[in-house]
Every structure is written in C-alpha cells, then in structure tokens.
Amino acid sequence: MVRESIDKTLKMFIGGAFVRSESGRSEAIGNRLRVCRGSRKDLRSAVEAASKAQPGWSSATGYLRGQIMYRMAEMLEGRSAAFASLLGETGKAEVAAAVDLLVSCAGWSDKHQQILGTANPVAGPYHNFTVSEPVGVVGVVCPDAPPLLGFVSLIAPAIVAGNAVVVLASRSSPAAAVEFAEVIATSDIPAGVVNILTGDLAELSPHFASHREIAGLVAAGVDRETRRVLELGAAENLKRVSVIDEPVSVERWRAGIGPGAIERTLEFKTIWHPSSA
Amino acid sequence: MSAPVIPTSPTVDAVMAAQRAKGFTTRSIKRESKGQALRLALSMVDLTTLEGKDSPEKIESICRKAVSPMPERCDIPSVAAVCFYPSMVKIAAEALAGTGVKVASVATGFPSGQFPLDVRLRDTEEAIQDGADEIDMVINRGAFLSGRRQEVYDEILAVAKLCRDAWTSDKHVHLKVILETGELETLDNVRLASDLSIVALGESGLLDEPGGGFIKTSTGKISPAATMPVTLVMLEAIRDAHRRDGVYVGMKPAGGIRAAKPAWHYLCMVKETLEGLDGSAGCPWLSPSLFRFGASSLANDILRQIVKLETGTYPAAYDFSEA
Numbered sequence: 001m002v003r004e005s006i007d008k009t010l011k012m013f014i015g016g017a018f019v020r021s022e023s024g025r026s027e028a029i030g031n032r033l034r035v036c037r038g039s040r041k042d043l044r045s046a047v048e049a050a051s052k053a054q055p056g057w058s059s060a061t062g063y064l065r066g067q068i069m070y071r072m073a074e075m076l077e078g079r080s081a082a083f084a085s086l087l088g089e090t091g092k093a094e095v096a097a098a099v100d101l102l103v104s105c106a107g108w109s110d111k112h113q114q115i116l117g118t119a120n121p122v123a124g125p126y127h128n129f130t131v132s133e134p135v136g137v138v139g140v141v142c143p144d145a146p147p148l149l150g151f152v153s154l155i156a157p158a159i160v161a162g163n164a165v166v167v168l169a170s171r172s173s174p175a176a177a178v179e180f181a182e183v184i185a186t187s188d189i190p191a192g193v194v195n196i197l198t199g200d201l202a203e204l205s206p207h208f209a210s211h212r213e214i215a216g217l218v219a220a221g222v223d224r225e226t227r228r229v230l231e232l233g234a235a236e237n238l239k240r241v242s243v244i245d246e247p248v249s250v251e252r253w254r255a256g257i258g259p260g261a262i263e264r265t266l267e268f269k270t271i272w273h274p275s276s277a
Numbered sequence: 278m279s280a281p282v283i284p285t286s287p288t289v290d291a292v293m294a295a296q297r298a299k300g301f302t303t304r305s306i307k308r309e310s311k312g313q314a315l316r317l318a319l320s321m322v323d324l325t326t327l328e329g330k331d332s333p334e335k336i337e338s339i340c341r342k343a344v345s346p347m348p349e350r351c352d353i354p355s356v357a358a359v360c361f362y363p364s365m366v367k368i369a370a371e372a373l374a375g376t377g378v379k380v381a382s383v384a385t386g387f388p389s390g391q392f393p394l395d396v397r398l399r400d401t402e403e404a405i406q407d408g409a410d411e412i413d414m415v416i417n418r419g420a421f422l423s424g425r426r427q428e429v430y431d432e433i434l435a436v437a438k439l440c441r442d443a444w445t446s447d448k449h450v451h452l453k454v455i456l457e458t459g460e461l462e463t464l465d466n467v468r469l470a471s472d473l474s475i476v477a478l479g480e481s482g483l484l485d486e487p488g489g490g491f492i493k494t495s496t497g498k499i500s501p502a503a504t505m506p507v508t509l510v511m512l513e514a515i516r517d518a519h520r521r522d523g524v525y526v527g528m529k530p531a532g533g534i535r536a537a538k539p540a541w542h543y544l545c546m547v548k549e550t551l552e553g554l555d556g557s558a559g560c561p562w563l564s565p566s567l568f569r570f571g572a573s574s575l576a577n578d579i580l581r582q583i584v585k586l587e588t589g590t591y592p593a594a595y596d597f598s599e600a
Contacts, residue, residue, distance in 0.1 A: 212593035
C-alpha cells in the first residue's frame with residue numbers, strides 16, 4: 001500500500017505560538033506550498049508579544065543568552081537534513097554556515113559589551129563610561145536569498161544583544177524561516193523574543209517603519225523603494241535603521257558577524273560618575 | 278429591620294449565558310462607530326489605583342490624567358471618576374474640585390470586608406466626610422455563601438443609608454455594591470446577590486436618582502474579576518429591576534478589562550440588553566452616569582486606539598503617561 005505523506009501547514013510564529021494569519025489569507029509559493037500572508041494586524045500582535053517578552057530577555061545575563069543560542073545551533077544541527085532538503089542544491093553548505101554563525105554569535109553574547117563599551121577620558125573628577133543596551137523591539141526584513149542564512153544572520157546578532165525581533169521572512173522562499181520557528185520553539189528562548197511573519201513586503205514595510213513600538217530596523221537585500229519607505233518611517237520616532245546592501249553569502253558569512261553586526265541594534269548610554277580624586 | 282422583599286431570583290442557565298456573552302464579541306465596530314465607542318468608553322472609566330504603595334504624589338498624578346487623559350488634546354474626554362483607598366480621598370477631592378471628575382472611594386474594609394460592621398460603617402462615613410462623591414463597598418461574601426442573606430442585606434442597607442443621609446441639595450453621594458463575583462461560585466449566586474443589592478439600594482432611597490446605586494462585579498484583587506457572562510447576568514438583574522420598579526441601577530464591571538476591544542464588547546452587551554426599556558429610542562445605560570469601567574490600564578489602550586484610528590500609525594506604550 002502506498003502511503004500519502006502529510007504536508008506541513010507553514011504557519012507564522014507569534015508569541016511562541018504557531019498561528020495562521022488573522023486575515024485568513026495565504027498564498028502559493030511554487031507549485032506545492034502555501035504560506036500565510038501576514039497582515040498589519042499580525043504585525044501588531046507580533047510587536048505586542050515582542051515588547052512583552054523583551055524586558056525579561058534583556059535582563060537575562062549575556063552568558064545565558066549565549067547558552068540559549070548554542071542550544072539553537074544544536075537544534076539546527078540536529079535538523080540539518082530536513083533543512084538541507086528544503087533548501088535544495090546548496091542546502092547542506094547553507095545549513096552548516098547557519099549553525100557556525102549561531103555558534104559564533106553565541107560566543108559574542110558576553111563579549112561585545114567590552115569591545116563596544118568605552119571608558120572615556122574627561123576633564124574633571126568623574127569616571128565617564130559609555131555602555132551599550134539593546135534598543136528593544138527590532139523589526140527585521142530578511143533578504144530573499146539565501147533564505148536560511150539571510151534570516152539567521154540578521155536575527156542572531158539582534159537577539160544575542162537582548163532585543164526581541166519581529167521578522168518578515170524571505171518572500172520568495174519563506175519555508176526555511178518558518179521551519180526555523182521549530183528550532184526556536186525547542187531552544188529555551190522565551191516566547192515572544194522571536195516572532196516570524198510571512199507576507200508581502202510592500203504591504204508590510206510601511207507598518208514596520210511606522211509602528212512606534214518598534215525601536216530599530218534591520219533589512220538586507222531590499223530595493224530602493226523599500227529602503228526609502230523604511231528610512232522615512234523610521235525617522236518619525238528616531239528608530240535605528242540599518243539597510244544592508246549586500247546580503248550575506250554562504251562563502252562569506254563571517255564578514256557579517258561580530259560586534260559590528262550586534263552594534264546595529266544597540267543604543268549607547270554615557271554615564272558620569274563622581275570619582276574620589 | 279424588617280425582612281426584605283427580595284423577589285425570587287430566576288435561575289441562570291450558565292451555558293446559555295456564556296454563549297450569549299460570546300455573541301457580543303462578534304459585532305463589527307469600525308471607523309466612526311469605533312471612534313465613538315472609544316470616546317464613550319474613555320468617559321466611563323473609573324481610573325483606579327488600589328495599592329499599598331499609593332502615595333499622595335501618585336494620586337495627584339492620576340487625578341491630572343483623569344481630567345486630561347491626553348494633555349495635548351482637548352477633544353479627548355475626561356474619565357468619569359478616580360477610585361482610591363479612603364486615605365487618599367482628601368487629596369483627590371482637592372485635586373479634582375470643579376473638574377467634574379468624581380472621586381470614588383472603596384470602603385467598608387475593602388477588599389475582604391472582614392471587619393466588624395461598626396468599623397466598616399465608620400470607614401464609609403469618613404470617606405464621605407473627606408469628600409468622596411461615590412462609595413465602592415464590598416458585600417460580606419462569607420455571610421452570603423453561608424446563607425446568611427438577611428445579614429448581607431442589612432449591611433448593604435446600612436451603608437446605603439449612610440450615603441443617602443449624606444445627600445445635600447448640591448451633592449448626592451452614590452454607592453456601588455461590589456459583589457466580588459469571583460468568590461460567589463455560581464451565576465445563580467451572582468443573580469441572587471445582584472437582586473439582593475438592588476432591593477437594598479432601592480429601600481435606602483439611593484435609587485431616587487438614576488444611577489444613585491450601582492452594582493459592581495469585583496474588587497480587582499482576585500481572579501477571575503469581571504467577565505462577560507457575569508456582567509450579562511448582572512445587567513439582566515438591572516433590566517428586570519427596571520421593569521419591576523422603574524429604577525435605574527448602574528453597572529460597573531471592574532478588573533481584567535485592559536484593552537479597548539473588550540471594552541466595546543461590553544458596550545455592545547449593555548446596548549443589546551438594556552435598550553428601549555423605557556420606550557425611549559436610545560439606551561440610557563450608555564452613559565457614565567449608569568455604566569462604568571473599573572480599570573487602571575484600559576484608559577491608555579483606548580488612547581492608543583484613538584491615535585491609531587486617526588493617524589493609521591501604531592503608537593508606543595511610552596507615548597502616553599503612565600498615570
């Protein structure tokens with residue numbers, strides 16, 4: 001007897017739950033898959049979940065966030081075959097790069113603070129420090145390709161810094177990001193820290209840009225018009241916005257990681273403290 | 278005291294009440310009607326803080342928020358009242374003098390009510406003397422659940438008479454009776470406690486004025502607080518009292534209503550339960566004089582929704598003052 005396999009419904013991931021779009025919409029990707037077409041209201045719910053989860057996540061120690069990110073790497077490694085088959089020919093190399101990137105980022109969890117923070121010389125009886133803090137809720141717009149590495153390379157630095165993210169997955173191949181939700185769900189990251197939407201860029205980008213609860217935006221591989229929309233909206237409430245022209249590649253993923261990538265979603269605070277002398 | 282003439286309370290079908298209450302969440306309220314509902318709901322809020330750490334400064338700040346929920350916008354209505362512990366009433370009365378925002382005080386040994394009757398009455402008296410416009414009393418749930426209903430009735434009547442006797446030509450102290458429905462176990466008990474309270478309010482003379490007496494779901498100190506089925510049962514008790522005696526009893530769900538959307542679900546419930554009773558076209562209960570929301574974070578969510586509706590942009594929590 002031949003058994004029909006069961007296809008997975010590709011759902012979005014909001015507040016730790018796998019959900020369909022509140023709008024009920026879905027769209028075909030290729031000739032077999034359908035994904036949710038997320039709406040403005042899904043984005044709103046995701047931001048609400050993120051802003052609820054973010055304070056707790058950022059108050060966890062950097063060490064703990066690093067450990068949890070290692071765990072994500074482990075979970076991804078364990079499912080590498082599934083991801084590789086999802087991604088096609090170059091899949092194996094892309095999954096390996098994504099795992100390595102997570103491990104590398106995990107290592108930075110309690111170290112970027114020392115590299116980016118400074119002790120500033122001032123003319124007076126004060127210690128003067130600049131320390132970094134996560135901006136809060138970060139909107140992430142993934143490049144279309146590479147579907148998995150593009151996603152991981154943008155969210156890992158943001159969450160390791162203590163931010164919560166609301167992510168719009170690759171539009172042309174969203175399945176990898178949606179699948180990654182299962183990695184997140186099994187790796188001890190608190191619900192709401194990572195929220196994954198699928199949907200239309202032109203429809204959602206104005207809302208990513210204008211939602212005032214979103215404090216930072218990171219996008220890669222988007223066209224000029226999207227960039228304009230994101231930057232204009234971000235100006236409204238002074239969001240930090242980084243648009244990366246060259247999306248990460250499987251060969252050169254190392255270039256996009258480290259304190260420089262983490263810095264995109266940090267805010268700096270300078271403290272004057274009276275010294276005894 | 279004479280025995281109360283409490284009408285036999287009908288039993289409540291809990292399944293149907295839940296189903297009916299759920300129905301009110303499916304009404305489509307958009308655009309202009311949403312804008313209206315939001316403003317109406319805001320004007321019905323009793324802005325509340327009932328914490329051990331409340332300080333005069335916090336009370337003053339909440340009073341400012343109550344008068345102008347969005348200081349930069351004068352078209353946004355004030356809330357109906359503020360609701361504090363008795364020790365804060367003087368400060369609030371001073372801060373709100375002449376603004377039209379009422380000062381409500383919880384009293385009678387809030388939230389448990391587990392104090393001797395004379396202490397509870399004294400508590401009420403003092404709050405009135407300090408300038409409270411409205412008293413939120415708790416009923417004796419222990420007595421109610423033990424079946425000592427006469428005792429519960431007598432106590433409500435005693436507090437209600439205190440309020441009624443304090444009426445002057447220019448100030449009528451109102452009373453809200455908190456049933457603490459989360460402790461009453463069944464909807465039948467909720468209905469019974471509602472009827473008991475309404476009869477006591479009527480007996481005291483507080484209902485000589487529409488909205489002189491309210492019934493209120495909860496203290497906000499225990500969970501579950503206000504739910505839609507419970508509120509529906511209480512609204513039906515209010516409806517039946519109106520049909521029976523022509524009285525206008527107010528309703529105040531309190532606790533657990535944190536967002537604008539559930540607030541307009543409640544408004545739908547009020548409209549569809551109490552509309553057209555007295556032959557008038559509108560629903561008299563859709564007014565702060567007969568319906569209130571006891572809440573602390575609801576006001577800010579309503580403001581968020583108003584801004585979203587007008588600008589199309591989602592505001593952040595930090596766009597509005599906490600108090």
